[in-house]
Amino acid sequence: MSQILFVMSRSPGSINAQEGFDALLMGSAFATCSVVFLGTGLFQLVDGQDAEPLGGKNFSHGFGALNDYGVSEIYCNKRELDRADLAIQDLSVPVRLLDDDEINALFNDHQMILSF
């Protein structure tokens, strides 16, 4: 069980997504962290994105380094993945798929949750 659960629920183009990722990296230096991508936050994980033509930063390339930072638990909601017509192979990092009850349990089990 991680100490801090990070919740990413904003689309990849939002500054919340980019600054949330910064916070996750910082958090992993101080505590064991896990991260769940919910809602439009799921699209942060879609592989092969390039934000630079839109004036953005490709911060999502950093997701591949999360394991090196000790963030080994990356979760998504299986129902949301299906609804977006995505498969686990479409994502840039390995994730664990949870159903709604398991997502609820994730929130219940954590005392510290930071949402971005």
Add this chain to the structure above:
Amino acid sequence: MKFAIVVYGAPYSHQASRSGYLFTRAVLDMGHEVHRVFFYHDGVYNASKLAAPPQDEADIQADWATLGSTHDLDLVVCIASALRRGMLDPTEAARYDKSADSIADEFSISGLGQLIDATLEADKVVTFGV
């Protein structure tokens, strides 16, 4: 109880800023401790000393500053969020050779480690804004 407050919303743009202020004031009035207020994302604009709202509107930035000085609060602005939005204290203004600084004296600039520290230290972390 020891609270940490996190503010993501800019003043006037979202209710988050005002609600965060009112909540912080309320928990202090009730005798609780506020370990830190951390301003992140657009919340860094709450630290501006240059805002000049119309006289018949609340001066949200000044209210935060006054609350901070009255209760000796640790009002912390994330440095990465602040710099990319043009929010600078005199030290950072000099470092980046900018012509002005914009952060009120009641606030301090620091890193994201202060957010994580607040999360680990406080009994409750309450976030305002998304």
